[in-house]
Amino acid sequence: MGTDVVVVGAGIVGAACARALAVAGASVTVLDRGAAASATSAHGEGNVLVSDKGPGPELDLALVSVRRWAALAAELADELGPRFPSVEHEPKGGLVVVAGHGALAGLRAFAADQRAAGVEAHEVGGDEARALEPDLAPAVLGGVHYPQDAQVQPVVATEALLASARGHGAVVRTGVEVTGALRGTDGRVTGVTTTAGDVAAGAVVVAAGPWSGEVARRLGAWVPVRPRRGTVLVTTPVPGRVRHKVYDGDYFAATQSVGAELQTSAVIESTPAGTLLIGSSREQVGFDDRPRADVVAQTARRAVAVFPFLAQVPVMRTYLGFRPYMPDHLPVIGPDPELPGLWFATGHEGAGVGLAPATGDLVASMLLGAPAEPGTDPRPFAADRPTLRALRERARTTEGAPA
Template sequence: MPKRHPLDAVIIGAGVVGAACAYYAARSGLTVAVVDRGPVAGGTTGAGEGNLLVSDKEAGPELDLALLSTRLWRELAGELPDTEYEPKGGLVVAPDETTLKALRTYAEGQRAAGVENTEITQNALPALEPHLSRDMAGAFHYPQDAQIQPAKAAARLLEASGATTYLGERVTDILTDDGGAVRGVRTTRRELLTPNVVNAAGTWAAEVAALAGSSLPVLPRRGFVLVTEPLPRIVRHKVYAADYVADVASDSAALQSSAVVEGTPAGPVLIGATRERVGFDRTLSTEALRRLATQAQALFPILAEVDVQRVYHGFRPYLPDHLPAIGADPRVPGLHHACGHEGAGIGLAPATGALIAAALTEGRPPLDPTPYRPDRDFTEGSAP
């Protein structure tokens, strides 16, 4: 007979989003379990760079989530040990005056929404980044941008939550009663009884939704990252070209790349990021790697003499309107979603967890949850 556990909620997914949901649910007094078919941070989280960004988000619902998460990550950095939280700040650079002018307009809109940023003139850039190409026309500095080690952050959040964790167990069914309401989950090893299930399954969130008789148009979006040999701190901030913002917001399925270059406490420089929708194809793309290396050298010519020691890739959970699905699914009572963050899940995890905790307890949400409704029209507001 399968073992049964009465729980307030079962969270499917042990990445950083699922871990944050467990953490904030537990802080709200709930008893939760976390189930994952792999290890902690075994999916998108483990393949992430650890970006905690506000600089790449224009005013709107995603930026609202990011600003809340920025504050929460600062709090968590003081509560959780060994997450490598680093408030390094971001630097968005413009190669020419036309791009710099567009950045000014973009930054002005962000400031009105609560983002801190400052224009950096061409002459002042070497003081912030001595090795940055002298060909840049100027930049904007974003002091709220930060970085964290994502796998460690997920593990620390799960530990702090006290949640019972079942790893290496795939969810095969979401159990419902005669009225269609959630009553538990079945895994490859057991049944867990609960009135609430949280779908934090990342790129597999569409499959989990389907198990409950619901739907979400989550698709994988592949990305590659280059990792250099250990170096002195030659890159002080998170540095990227202005066209990265357009790549993040694009709906194109084709390969897109815009270098994001940053140093790490351990020494290696991380170079991302590419985006393409190719399903779960894990084939190494030499074109993607070539583009990243070329673009990184354009930003930091010193990298031309540096060895790349390894390459890794992952799949971002993409939704067509570029907003995550967070909250209760009215189509299936007791089903909640916390997925579709694409490449921003690490940065947006705390705010997502706080929203899910409020939904589970019927408490007051920390911000308006309406834009993230799981049953919304995902074609509305899509980028052109």
């Protein structure tokens, strides 16, 4: 069997790539060794954010994706009809709060840079912050309100993108593990070998999230994606108590850190069901999925410092997942520099849900010449960008990366 494009990974980024490629007219086969939307996409909060990104290419991509999500939610609802669950797109806005004068000055400067890059960022004092979120701690001095921030239900959104891709002719095969690459006589990747047989293809897109490094190795390539673990707490329902995505000023620094040690910050938001999702933690421990009580406790303490009422709200469950971490904090979107026919759409860390629509459109544009959204320049995300070239050369000598 053959197809124009094989997409490896049925998470939200793979689903967005599959839909964009299928809508543009390509025949697409999505392969995943597990169930669709069952790994990283099932263990996040569904964030669609601009507030946590400084000026640069990732923010540019996020601004495009925020607009695309608003349109995409309506497109998917029209395509799939009322019987398909809503992707729960909520343009609730974000609120970043701080309790120290030094932190407030730093946040003001950060927001000013973001505004210059096209972000809606409104500074608020303590009283204004509490008008937006009445239950904030008295110690909160102020913050910045980001009206563009939004949220979707990540599992439903992934399944909706895959359903739409199927409607445009794509085939989704789960329980199929990619084991290697098919190669032409010129060395070009012409498909994949799998546990269910060979699949010939004109191109292969690796969108396997934190497992992309291993998939790339099996295909004879290299990409420095590593897992970065995060834990989320889920409370019993408290409808109406948290109106925005609210987080403390330490969150941005945690997302940009390169350390492997545990880092936590307060991130609190509601769901349509009234439960609260509480994060955020980051640590590099490989694929160790053993829960840690100290991570839960530290995350809870950070959240209570922002919303004291949470001290009386039960946590009914926790879950953890793995984000696809890149050392330079930018995703890889585009062709492999040394293996024709192989492409990447991975390394988004905690921004995969938010950046998925623009990523899919970018892949379809580069692979097929489909129209691209203004502002989506692929060059900063290239697999051969300077930061990755240096890492590749180092990996060749220390890790035996493909030559």
